[in-house]
Amino acid sequence: MMSFFMSKLDVKRLRLLVFQGAVVLFLMSGCVSRPDRLEYALEFAGKNRVELEKVFEHYKGDTMKYRAACFLIENMPRWYSYDGWQLDTLHALLERQLAGTLRESDKMWYGFDYRTLEKVYDARVITSDYLIRNIEMSFREWQERSWNRTLPFEDFCELILPYRIGNERLTEWRTLYRSYYGRLLDSLYTGSDVLEACKIINDELVRQGCRYCVDWNVPHHDADHLFHARIGYCRENSDLIQYAMRSCGIPVAADFMPYSPDYRYSHEWNVVRDTTGKYIQFGYDGIDPLRNNPQSDGRKKGKVFRYCFAMQKEREETSNAAGWNTGGMEGKYWKDVTSEYFGENEAVVELSANVNVPVGLAVFSTGGWKVIGEGIRKSGNRVCFRNIEPSIIYMPVTLDSNVHPAGYPFMLCRDGHVEEFVPDTVNQEKVVLSRKMALIPRVAAWGYSQFGARIEGDVNVDFGNPKLIAEIKDTIDYTFGIFESSCHVPVKYVRYVPPFGLTQIAELRMYDDSEMEREIRLTPVTHLPYIENVTDGNILSHFYRKTGTVSSPLVFELDRPARIVRVYYIPRTDDNYVWKGDVYELLYNDGVNGWKSLGTRTASDKNITFSAPKNALLWLRDKTKGKEEQVFIYRNNRQWFNSDFI
Template sequence: MEYALILSGENRTELEQVLSHFSHNSADSLKLKAAKYLISNMPGHYSYYGSSLDAYKNAVDSSSVLKRLPWSIRNIFYLYPYQDVYSLMDVKRVEDVKCITASYLISNIEKAFECWKYPWAQHLGFDDFCEYLLPYRIGNEPLNNWRDSLEGVYCSVLQKMRGVDELFESPYQACMRLNDKLIEEMNQARSDSVCFTHSLIGTKTVVGMRCLEYVPTAVLIMRSLGIPVSFEMIEQWSSRRGRHYWNAVYHFTGLRYPFTGFDSRPRGLNQDYKMNKVYRRTYAANNQTLIRQYPDEPIPAFFEDRFVKDVTHEYMTCYDITVDLRCLPEEKREYAYLCVFNNEHWTPVHYGRINKSKVTFTHVGPQTMFIAGYYIDDKIVPASLPFHVNLDGTVTYISPVETEKIALTIVRKYPLLHRFANYSRHLIGTAIEASDYPDFRKS
């Protein structure tokens, strides 16, 4: 914690006021511990500020279209510029330790402890409370009084569960019912064809919103009512291009049920899409991250984030695998990367320390084709043969024989996903016509 206090500079008195506030009464000993947790892990958390962002917020606030929307969807629009804030010229990054006020932090702690009293939060120990309910932010969004804004907004949704203990004490049920309300709000906004245009973001529609827009706001809304929900992510699917973000609710059974706020109910993940490595966004800094272990070596941007942890083992049976490296890097490297193909290039999803001509990757999901690579000049340089991790954790290398040819019949070049199969049913009875003429006079 002393490190955070030193970094805070002139703002140190604000942080010390928080510690002093909870030090006078022995009944506040747990709140003092919570304050120390927030302050100790505060370095590295920040927001961006600037005139263009202020102007954008004012535009959202004054929009007659967005004013009619519930807080949940307006907040998604508020956060849009922060997805690509690095492209803005007039913004300044400000660390939380240098600007957060004592009153803001004290209020956040008090309200978080109130949320801990909800029946569906009673299974949380102090460490879980710190991870799921206590944090005052989820990303690099500006500091704001989101707990105050949400106070009382969704309480009535959950009060309907009173009288049935099995429902009222269930984080799963609380999450499902609240998310049903968010889905209802989103569907209404879609039916109204809500869109908003601004120079910072272009034109954004509710219909075009993606998982990255849904997930952070869903965490804040769930957190405001004591529902333990996390922010999960994968950097690259195994079976298709693209990354993905989703939520998961932490149940009293110890299980986590995935869902996507505003979009899908808690359930199992879509099995059409194979995963390889799963990460969780956290408030606490992870001392095991690559940038903490070896800060002097160039590393991919994803691994510069100190506020993620590997939770692959919570989603699948995984294995530690050792891979043969066919060549040494042109520049000295301590680490090699586990990479998945995204239809264009190899995307790093994990890392391992090089040991002579081998590298070991931990907690790897099976049934995925990988390659090991080095990170040199901002790109991945292949270091091994492609290999497949089998269901039993063994590794099968794919080694081409350049002097032989084989005949190969490909029935399809892309997996038949469940949702695409559903689309195809709508084609039954369809007649498809083509013509060389716009008016179809000959077809």
């Protein structure tokens, strides 16, 4: 009699037969996946393998959806969520911060590291029902949206199909986002231009906003929480865009630079695939998706990668050629798209010593050199860096336990030649320095965004008879501005009247003497989140508010009726100008010998002077305060940071 119970060996043999049948169908359908990767994913799933096999069984009669299932499952071992009760606490704290009700005791969570939490791998927990719903909804948007008629299956798989973005907890996000953004789109547009559709959704996302915040160390927010609590940095803004667009069948991706060459941190933004096959930047920084006149955020980038759901073949090839790859295993799921931004090019540089370890490409970010790409060794003692942004200062580095210079800093010029910055220690020059960090355009804009702002006073809080105290008529070309009051009578209240549309101010202080020794304390009367930042004495905190087409004054009460003599005003600032009284050290780069000091000095004015080798890469360090610093060269009697090169 045949037993109704199967041994473990029999189960394994049955699964092997099922898999072999799947492979046959898989190959017949033209699926480009490798059977070994698919089998690895099924083995990796462990007890959850049965759920993944249910998806194959469900789609065994539908070639395209079967291929889509193959795509998702073969790449699934890379994807996981972080989980733990701590994430619920962090979500609650983010909501408090968004509402302006964060308590001082809550800030103890600032130092929490989410990477200590448990990783929950998709392949071991995901259900067949979840995957099938995701595939069905993705296909519906791909097949029913007229702009997708020419979207290849391979691009559909990367730009619409994925059920997740990063390491967020999984949710049924497509239904939530489609119910809002899909209905909006359907009510406003029925055409076939993907850029028009993209702009409609993007305009709504801009209107809804996403509060910028970098205080918390959290994984990607889960899609449902992000829908209701829009707070975070560029990553959360990018995630919101992807969820909204993909739920409506708009093919989008996230591009990023590993480290900024002109500021600090990494940065992420979005691109939409046009029907022409070209990827167009949009979203962050108020950029519209434009076909004929594409916009740029103006940031220097160095290297640009695109987050992908699938492992990228060219990244494996680069890893084999270079002996390593940026981003480690996760970096193999990035696509190098630098050439889409800056064209194809290469820089071949000499190494200063015989190097037997992998070589990388680095840019300077706060604190030192940060690796952003791989170098391919050439004959002789040379290395080739392919597809990099021109007019950026780079460093070839070796990669062992630490990052070490392997040559001199260099720049790929627009005409294709490579310029090295080898210090001429015989010929020195006087350098007059005013900043330790580049004044990038978006930071400079903080100051001139407040042109036309007025500071007014009155004896009554309703400002029935306001008196002009000061007016911002010109660029504040330093951290702060000092104004002589034009009001010669005592007041009890002052108000900051911003220009129409935008308020961003760091500090406002009043004095009743010309020596600015007697400060008049201000207490906010206007009740708005973070208005206390204007009077907290911290020039790096600020108040930011968009007000559309109206001017919304900020009202403060003086601690006593007084005649104001001087106004100390600080627009939003990065505080990277040279400060009188701060101690500074200037260093120059000597290639493999590292950084060498040119001495320390105390600033006695708004700039500081040193003697430095000609043609040297320089680094000004504030030994008194601050973290943000960037390297530069000195030519034509001025500092040249990366952001200054065209």
